[in-house]
Amino acid sequence: MKNVYDVIVIGAGPAGMASALTAREKGSSVLIIEREDRPGGILNQCIHDGFGLVKFNEKLTGPEYADRYVRWIDEAGIEILTSTFLLELIKDEDEFRMKLVSAEKGVFSLRGKAVVVSTGCRERSDRQIFIHGDRPAGIFTAGQAQAFINRMGYMPGRRAVILGSGDIGLIMARRLTLEGAEVEGVYEIQSRPSGLQRNISQCLNDFSIPLHLGRTVSRVIGKGRIEAVEVVSVDERMNPVKGTEAIVPCDCLILSVGLIPEIDILKDLPVVKDGKTGGIVTDDRMESPQVPGLFSCGNAHHVYDLVDYVSESGEIAGSAASEFAREAAI
Numbered sequence: 001m002k003n004v005y006d007v008i009v010i011g012a013g014p015a016g017m018a019s020a021l022t023a024r025e026k027g028s029s030v031l032i033i034e035r036e037d038r039p040g041g042i043l044n045q046c047i048h049d050g051f052g053l054v055k056f057n058e059k060l061t062g063p064e065y066a067d068r069y070v071r072w073i074d075e076a077g078i079e080i081l082t083s084t085f086l087l088e089l090i091k092d093e094d095e096f097r098m099k100l101v102s103a104e105k106g107v108f109s110l111r112g113k114a115v116v117v118s119t120g121c122r123e124r125s126d127r128q129i130f131i132h133g134d135r136p137a138g139i140f141t142a143g144q145a146q147a148f149i150n151r152m153g154y155m156p157g158r159r160a161v162i163l164g165s166g167d168i169g170l171i172m173a174r175r176l177t178l179e180g181a182e183v184e185g186v187y188e189i190q191s192r193p194s195g196l197q198r199n200i201s202q203c204l205n206d207f208s209i210p211l212h213l214g215r216t217v218s219r220v221i222g223k224g225r226i227e228a229v230e231v232v233s234v235d236e237r238m239n240p241v242k243g244t245e246a247i248v249p250c251d252c253l254i255l256s257v258g259l260i261p262e263i264d265i266l267k268d269l270p271v272v273k274d275g276k277t278g279g280i281v282t283d284d285r286m287e288s289p290q291v292p293g294l295f296s297c298g299n300a301h302h303v304y305d306l307v308d309y310v311s312e313s314g315e316i317a318g319s320a321a322s323e324f325a326r327e328a329a330i
């Protein structure tokens with residue numbers, strides 16, 4: 001391993017792998033940093049199909065889509081440091097310096113001429129939305145529930161209520177049903193669903209799972225473990241409508257109430273946050289105007305519906321990062 005690279009990519013999801021491949025194809029020395037023990041990002045837990053329709057004109061599962069990129073990365077001889085977490089990222093005059101930690105190396109530093117931030121996004125949790133009542137066991141984000149079932153082999157519950165009609169929630173409604181759980185319904189505060197129409201049809205309608213629009217969870221009931229939720233209709237200003245309350249017994253509440261770009265590692269840099277997307281402001285080459293040489297792509301930039309466009313954004317960032325590094329060397 002070297003001490004300094006042309007391009008260092010943070011995160012080995014589909015965005016990071018696409019950017020690393022493109023930068024390598026353009027002749028840059030590239031290193032990928034990944035906190036998990038393997039590359040692939042969120043795709044590793046998405047075992048349903050539907051990935052790659054635009055890019056490959058095929059219906060792949062998440063791991064199959066990721067595996068293509070992992071093979072190409074391997075063939076291109078790109079180094080990946082797995083189980084390695086980026087702790088700090090700062091910019092000196094003409095290069096980036098980073099502090100990292102891994103079980104194997106402890107705390108260590110690296111330098112790069114350009115950096116691509118492809119750290120994905122995180123889910124909004126029960127602490128970030130307003131629901132009355134305690135927070136007993138049995139409340140999960142949809143991605144957590146997905147990781148429990150698909151990666152660890154545990155069921156989060158047997159009788160579920162899903163709050164929010166984002167794609168992950170819809171996919172989990174189907175997944176829980178296929179694993180023998182009862183899904184009481186998906187409750188969406190807005191008057192229309194936020195997930196893709198194909199997921200409404202394939203994940204809810206095909207399994208007769210009710211979608212309640214303009215209705216939300218107003219209270220969690222239960223002490224040690226969730227026992228029920230109170231649901232209520234809302235008016236056009238999202239205020240609860242009195243008299244529409246109902247109690248729905250359940251042993252788990254699955255939240256699918258939004259994703260936020262994960263960009264905490266940029267806190268020491270003078271980037272500008274985009275109030276609408278939650279990512280950073282970039283130009284059309286995915287570069288921060290405030291921090292030349294810093295690129296962002298994939299869900300760390302803004303939350304994408306389809307992985308195909310995530311990969312595309314990685315290619316744009318990787319190509320521009322490689323160009324930046326080449327010019328910096330002159």
Ligand SMILES: Cc1cc2nc3c(=O)[nH]c(=O)nc-3n(C[C@H](O)[C@H](O)[C@H](O)COP(=O)(O)OP(=O)(O)OC[C@H]3O[C@@H](n4cnc5c(N)ncnc54)[C@H](O)[C@@H]3O)c2cc1C
Pocket residue numbers: 010011012013014015016033034035036040041042043046049050051052084085086087118119120121143146167168171262265297298299300304305306307308310
């Ligand atoms: C549940 C779910 C279902 C989906 N279903 C579909 C579908 O059917 N079809 C479709 O096209 N798309 C789907 N998507 C969308 C698509 O999978 C994602 O948009 C895409 O995978 C995001 O890629 P990414 O590379 O931006 O982020 P991620 O895949 O999240 O990768 C980010 C990587 O960065 C790493 N990382 C973060 N911070 C650090 C750090 N400080 N140091 C080191 N590493 C770090 C993470 O460990 C992770 O591996 C789905 C998404 C989800 C969550």
